[in-house]
Amino acid sequence: MHIVYVSDGKAGHRSQALGLFKALQRQSTATVSFEEISIEDLALFSLVTGLFRRSISQLKTPPDLIIGVGSHTQLRVLLLGKTYSKAKTVILMKPNYPLAWFDYSVIPEHDGISASDCVIVTQGALNPIVDEQRHQSGRILIALGGSSKRHQWNADKVFTSIEQIVKQHPKNEIIITTSRRTPEQFVERLNAHPFLPHVHFFPVEHTPQGWIFEEMQKAEAVWVTEDSVSMIYEALTAGCRVGVIAMDRMKQDRITASVDALLAKSIVIETADLAQLPPPNAFKEAERVATYLLAH
Template identity: 30%
Template sequence: MIPDPLRILCVGDGSPGHEKQTLAMAEAFGRISSVELRWLRVPQGRAFDFYSRMAALTFPVFPFFRNAVLKKTGWEDKDFSPHLIMAAGSHTHGSLLVLAKYYKARTLICMTPDFLVQRQVDLVLSPLHDGKKAGPGLLHTLGPPCRRPAPSLRNNDQGLILVGGVDASSHIWDTKILIRQMEDLLERKTIMRWQVGSSPRTPAETEEALSLLAEKYDRLSFTPFAKAAPGWVESAYARSAEAWITGDSMSMVYEALTAGCRVGVLPVRWVKINSKFQRSLDYLHEKGWVLYPGEEAAGEIPRLDEATRAAEEAVKRWWKKD
């Protein structure tokens, strides 16, 4: 039977994207059982990363390393004995393993870790596009676990466009092509009003072009990432019937699906011909989850909720809840 309350310790690395995944899982467990939640954020730097992994490998032979890691993290709440420790991001893995052995707790990691870490945790949530084999300790998910938005009145005339940006290792960014795609969208969907948001990766020239586009179309407003209030994108998901997202922003595609939006993808050119991200998008497209430019949704798209599905599967595996 699942503990009540379920004590969860989330290990964070300061990355908003990573910590949103961990928080999504904590909230999903909270929909199954009452939860007591604590956060621990690990120090930055490769030295601590290496040191914490060594402490995990030598536990309990050299307790000095273990105790040093616990001290370095600043973890003071020793009386909070978690049933479950969760994390996302490779920088958290060493600390998670040390804490799990210290407390004899269950462990869950979002995103596929390296092989050595994977062998030591109870459950890995591995995006399907990573191509890893499912098994007792690895559960496939459609993208990362995402938070459910707060209930809101959705406006059928409201649309959202989210723009990614430069990442030379994965794709070729082209502002002119993006603007052309957006103009085509605006000309096809003449009755909709659009909010546009950028990201930390969006180049200055792209943001300038988006500002000019907003001047050209009075039913389009642009909020640069630097000026967006906390929670802006989550509120926009909740209000929007439709969201179009550049193909490089995979996490936002899954966030919008989880929020219940109809989702379209504005394609980018990938560096690798057989990009795992494009394979993931093509899988979603084949299943009817996302649209490509020029397409219209044939009917209602079921809401994605991978965090809840993963939490229910973990409970079934560990605590045999009916």
């Protein structure tokens, strides 16, 4: 099976496509290959002319599966699907076009679309993580986000939550990290704080690619600020117990609703006590989607 991923260059979108590719690779009895092509290399004129030739020169191998994530990839996925009629088209989001135009749409449940033969509803976006069963008892990871379209960063509120987690777990190894959105002043505040020897601070600028995924494999529990929804689902997929650090909300939307749904089901909770966190959930959404696609 050859997969062509139409890329818009966004790391979060690529993570979803890689998650599905790796799940298909794990489950398929045949060889599964992956080819990534940027939307910048797929001029619409070349795609339209490719309809008549039944191929385009930019692709090395005819695809069996054409994947797109992001609004700007959808038209190109459609045109590639028309060019390579034997391939199946898969959009990993709620599409801007009619659902029937794609063979499959993989849509997070917070978008409110019902499952059908061509719609696979998931809990959150896909990611490439699997639970490697390497969690160390008592090891804690605190992952910080920042302001977003729907959240306002409240430095004192977040810092108080961190202090409560640290204070309640004096014998636990605690790792704190930030994201690109974490305010610089807050990073400086953490750097200047006299944390105890069991607390280690790693700003995102000082971590290599894949570092946080490795930390999730080692952590028993992960606390995530509620703006970082994708990271909440990544921690759940990694097999961690997950706590949410509340933030000030500027508005309610489908993303905040997805966090509220996790809280309502007690899949994650707001607490500073490791003992109160829910047990790990078996989040294997990429595996489930791969199983469905291979069966159909």
